[in-house]
Amino acid sequence: YTLGLATTELALHAPSQIASAMKTRANQLGFNVVISMIDNLSLAACRTAVNELMSQRVDGVLINVPLSNDDAAAIAQLCGNLPALFLDVDPQADVFKILFDPHCGAQQGVEHLLALGHQQIAVLTGPLESISARLRYEGWLSTLATRDITPCAIQHGDWSAASGYQQALLLLSQPVRPTAILVANDQMALGVLRAVHEFGLRVPEQISVIGYDDTEDSAFFFPPLTTIKQDFRLLGHESINRLVDHLHRHGDHQQSSLLLPTSLVERHTTA
Ligand code: IPT
Structure with a gap:
């Protein structure tokens, strides 16, 4: 076969x-x-x-x-x-x-941040042509809505680390600085970590970052990445x-x- x-x-x-x-x-x-x-x-x-x-x-x-x-x-x-x-x-x-259940993954990420007390939460989605990117995004919004929270900033990347870096620069330049960023995959989270470091912010003391995937490299990012494992x-x-x-x-x-x-x-x- x-x-x-x-x-x-x-x-x-x-x-x-x-x-x-x-x-x-x-x-x-x-x-x-x-x-x-x-x-x-x-x-x-x-x-x-x-x-x-x-x-x-x-x-x-x-x-x-x-x-x-x-x-x-x-x-x-x-x-x-x-x-x-x-x-x-x-x-x-x-x-x-x-x-993998996209709603379950999105909910786990949001619940984790809410349990830590975050309210100023920014989101970085995957490319919206992708059904999984859309479903994770919807799952984030609906879980945040259960606590009457809307994201303080929203950007869309293309799954790549480069797009994570570029979009995070935009998220971090907004008037309200997020205390946490929900990222739709680990590769974009890698780029987000670089942008956060360039802004001189400490992770996780000043800003939390959570990814999605748990690919092989994610435990070796700096700091090691909290993420949703598939x-x-x-x-x-x-x-x-x-x-x-x-x-x-x-x-x-x-x-x-x-x-x-x-x-x-x-x-x-x-x-
Ligand atoms: C999905 C990944 O979570 C994301 O990081 C990206 O690589 C994407 O694939 C590419 O299409 S996993 C998929 C089985 C929903």
Whole structure:
């Protein structure tokens, strides 16, 4: 058997760690994985990637590309009878999927800051074309709203450390200085930490920073990053298991969809 992985930008840490975990698990089971990477976030790019995999006669596809419900339905239709497992869609999307619960992760981050007494909270979202970026953002806003808090500043990055740095410079230049920044991923948090240090602010004494992902490097940021963990090894392992299982059973795919929990990893950037 050969499995195809259509993936978003592998220069980003999360998708590359997910791809790596999938390869490892597939190899253990004696499967091959071929990869097709998209270079922009669009339905057309995703279609091209999936077509490329189908022309290589793969037996099933994994789709780690952020897709709206309509776009996911279009890709599922394109796949026809070919089993397709989605990794970056809305938990409500009516497709075969395995995901971390974005609402759970967003809530854990906000609750952590609220428990520490923060009220001046700034947010740095991922690119809003990404469904996961939008869902984390919505989760932050709705959890803050339960305490009648709205963010004191909002900026949008593109998941990269460079964008985290640039957007944090803007967040820190506003008249009201936040006491904490919620960041939608660890790579942007890395850039945020640099901006905060350049402003001469101490982390976590003067400002707290919390990330999202817990990628391999996050424990080695300075200070070590407090973050919301998505266990990418587990995701890679489970996604291959479920797709292979499905190939063997030819069964009812809806039943094996899975929503994985996230967890708070407390290190030294929040107080
Ligand atoms: C998501 C990561 O959390 C984020 O850091 C970024 O790398 C993004 O992927 C790229 O699409 S994880 C995804 C499975 C929702």
